[in-house]
Amino acid sequence: MSESTQKEDGMLKGFTVPKSPFGQAALTPPPPWHYSSDVLGVEFWTDPEATAATLPIGLSPDPTSNGHVVMMFLDWQFTAQDDEYLDPARYQYREAFVLLDAMYRDTPVMWCPYIFVDNDAALARGWTQGFPKKIGSIFQTRSFAAASPAAAPVAPGSRFGASLSAHGQRLAEARITLQKPVEKGLSLLSRPTVLLRYFPRLAAGYHDKPAVNELAMSVTDNLTVAEAWIGEGELYLPEAQGEELHALVPSRVASGFRYSLSYSVTDLKILEDYAP
Amino acid sequence: MLKGFAAPRSPLGTAVLVPPPPWYFAGDVLAVEFWNDPDVSVDTLPTGIEFEANCTGHSVALFTDYQFTAQNEEYLDPARYQCRAFSVLLDAMWKGSRIAWCPYSYVDNDAAVLRGWIQGYPKKLGTIHQTRTFAAASPASAPLVNNGRFAARMSCNGQLLAQARITLREKADGLAGLLDRRIVGRRHFPRLCVGLYNRPAVDELVRCISNDLLITNIWMGEGELDFPEAYGEELDILAPLKVGRGFRFSFSYSVTNIEILADLT
Numbered sequence: 001m002s003e004s005t006q007k008e009d010g011m012l013k014g015f016t017v018p019k020s021p022f023g024q025a026a027l028t029p030p031p032p033w034h035y036s037s038d039v040l041g042v043e044f045w046t047d048p049e050a051t052a053a054t055l056p057i058g059l060s061p062d063p064t065s066n067g068h069v070v071m072m073f074l075d076w077q078f079t080a081q082d083d084e085y086l087d088p089a090r091y092q093y094r095e096a097f098v099l100l101d102a103m104y105r106d107t108p109v110m111w112c113p114y115i116f117v118d119n120d121a122a123l124a125r126g127w128t129q130g131f132p133k134k135i136g137s138i139f140q141t142r143s144f145a146a147a148s149p150a151a152a153p154v155a156p157g158s159r160f161g162a163s164l165s166a167h168g169q170r171l172a173e174a175r176i177t178l179q180k181p182v183e184k185g186l187s188l189l190s191r192p193t194v195l196l197r198y199f200p201r202l203a204a205g206y207h208d209k210p211a212v213n214e215l216a217m218s219v220t221d222n223l224t225v226a227e228a229w230i231g232e233g234e235l236y237l238p239e240a241q242g243e244e245l246h247a248l249v250p251s252r253v254a255s256g257f258r259y260s261l262s263y264s265v266t267d268l269k270i271l272e273d274y275a276p
Numbered sequence: 277m278l279k280g281f282a283a284p285r286s287p288l289g290t291a292v293l294v295p296p297p298p299w300y301f302a303g304d305v306l307a308v309e310f311w312n313d314p315d316v317s318v319d320t321l322p323t324g325i326e327f328e329a330n331c332t333g334h335s336v337a338l339f340t341d342y343q344f345t346a347q348n349e350e351y352l353d354p355a356r357y358q359c360r361a362f363s364v365l366l367d368a369m370w371k372g373s374r375i376a377w378c379p380y381s382y383v384d385n386d387a388a389v390l391r392g393w394i395q396g397y398p399k400k401l402g403t404i405h406q407t408r409t410f411a412a413a414s415p416a417s418a419p420l421v422n423n424g425r426f427a428a429r430m431s432c433n434g435q436l437l438a439q440a441r442i443t444l445r446e447k448a449d450g451l452a453g454l455l456d457r458r459i460v461g462r463r464h465f466p467r468l469c470v471g472l473y474n475r476p477a478v479d480e481l482v483r484c485i486s487n488d489l490l491i492t493n494i495w496m497g498e499g500e501l502d503f504p505e506a507y508g509e510e511l512d513i514l515a516p517l518k519v520g521r522g523f524r525f526s527f528s529y530s531v532t533n534i535e536i537l538a539d540l541t
Contacts, residue, residue: 011319012319012320012321012322015466015473016464016466017393017398017399017462017464018379018380018381018398018400019322019398019462019464020320020379020380020510021319021320021510021513022510024508024509024510025380025508025509025510025511027400030473031468031473050287053287054278054286054287055278056278056285057277057278087433087507087508089433089434089435090433090508113284113286114284114286114291115284119401120389120400120401123386123389123401127283127393127465128465128466128467128468129468132283132284132285132293133283134284134293134386135385135386135389135401167353167355167356168355169355196283196285197477198282198283198285199282199393199394199465199477199478200281200282200394202297202394202395202463202482202531202533202534203533203534203535203536204532204533207281207296207297208281211463211465211477211478212465212477212478214477216468241353242290242291242353242356243290243291244286244287244288244290244291245291247287265468266470267468267469267470268467268468268469269469270469
């Protein structure tokens with residue numbers, strides 16, 4: 001090369017890092033993002049002080065349902081605009097998270113304090129949305145069409161299990177026994193989810209002055225719940241070093257459920273910007 | 277109030293993915309220097325970073341096996357705080373000073389992904405392995421001796437992205453032209469609001485500040501390196517046209533700060 005070479009930054013493509021010449025190396029493609037999954041969940045009640053302690057500035061406990069939590073285990077397939085669902089190694093993933101009741105001003109919402117996934121593309125999408133994702137190992141009983149003691153049919157009395165572990169420690173174990181279909185499956189997802197987009201600074205003197213600190217409300221398009229069943233649930237949240245999920249240990253389990261879920265994401269509503 | 281240097285912020289601050297600096301790193305490295313095609317690799321440079329006029333495409337591939345700690349004995353939690361990494365560094369320039377640009381970097385641990393993003397390394401998850409050396413002599417112990425052989429491999433989502441072999445020849449006092457430049461990265465955090473996809477909330481060119489850098493037990497020899505073509509990755513366009521020396525060494529350093537070179541937002 002005969003002279004100094006500098007490329008315009010417009011040459012680098014990618015919605016997230018790594019930005020690259022063709023935009024193929026980015027951890028996740030740009031929205032619209034489309035999701036489909038099977039969900040196992042347990043609805044439970046815990047110490048209201050424990051749920052209140054997880055709330056960020058801007059959210060307050062829901063006076064009517066403080067302490068009400070849902071833990072969900074999801075087996076996901078993702079696609080954007082480029083047939084990502086045909087690349088299952090990158091774009092299938094498993095997830096476990098808790099959502100607890102809270103209030104944003106006068107609006108009943110759900111807050112996500114802890115969430116785990118087993119895939120880096122999901123990690124990057126989550127951080128972008130404000131889900132505080134970490135990596136974990138998540139498994140759930142699946143349902144297969146050919147009858148067998150191993151098939152776990154979606155039927156009365158059928159049992160499903162799910163687990164979450166991370167870095168060699170068990171964080172959650174759930175059991176669900178199906179009882180009956182739910183006609184209005186969407187009633188299981190009646191509140192919007194509020195999240196905290198948070199990205200710190202590393203420059204000395206700014207370690208407690210994050211570059212991004214936004215309270216955000218997730219915007220889900222075409223939210224669909226299918227084949228919803230409800231029944232009994234059990235949930236164990238063992239104590240684990242370096243985690244705080246066990247602070248939400250159930251005092252009473254309300255129900256267990258299973259359904260299929262789909263939605264799309266193209267947008268996010270920023271509720272508050274707390275960055276200095 | 278919620279505590280934590282990063283997400284998830286929690287009542288006690290122990291659920292956080294990354295504890296606050298100072299961060300301390302200690303590990304072993306297999307490094308292979310190589311030359312790629314600067315007419316192609318120039319396309320991985322962001323605004324403000326350029327190749328020097330006589331750029332030869334000189335680069336280095338690093339396979340790192342390291343242990344991390346902050347202030348709370350994190351090194352006693354090996355499942356969370358040991359990490360294997362792979363990075364590529366290209367010789368480049370920032371406003372007339374010699375730097376190393378990091379276009380791609382992979383790790384096998386979530387805390388390392390987030391530390392990387394905070395430092396400006398574009399980390400993704402990968403599977404990284406390298407031959408280790410053990411004290412008790414055996415055909416499996418891979419001693420640091422003349423003709424000692426080491427290998428490393430990095431794969432991601434079921435595809436092989438990089439593999440290296442090193443044959444040790446001699447102990448060295450220094451890295452002789454390798455890793456003698458400060459690393460420049462790009463802190464980037466996107467927006468998801470409609471209309472703002474291409475206006476990230478954070479987009480900064482940053483230069484790493486390493487304190488107490490120690491490089492020891494340096495062995496130098498011959499290297500082999502290959503970046504196979506892989507779907508959904510662009511590492512292969514940096515593939516070696518020529519491979520140079522291979523190195524094995526131990527390192528330590530700490531991080532408390534970063535230098536912001538430019539705000540690209």
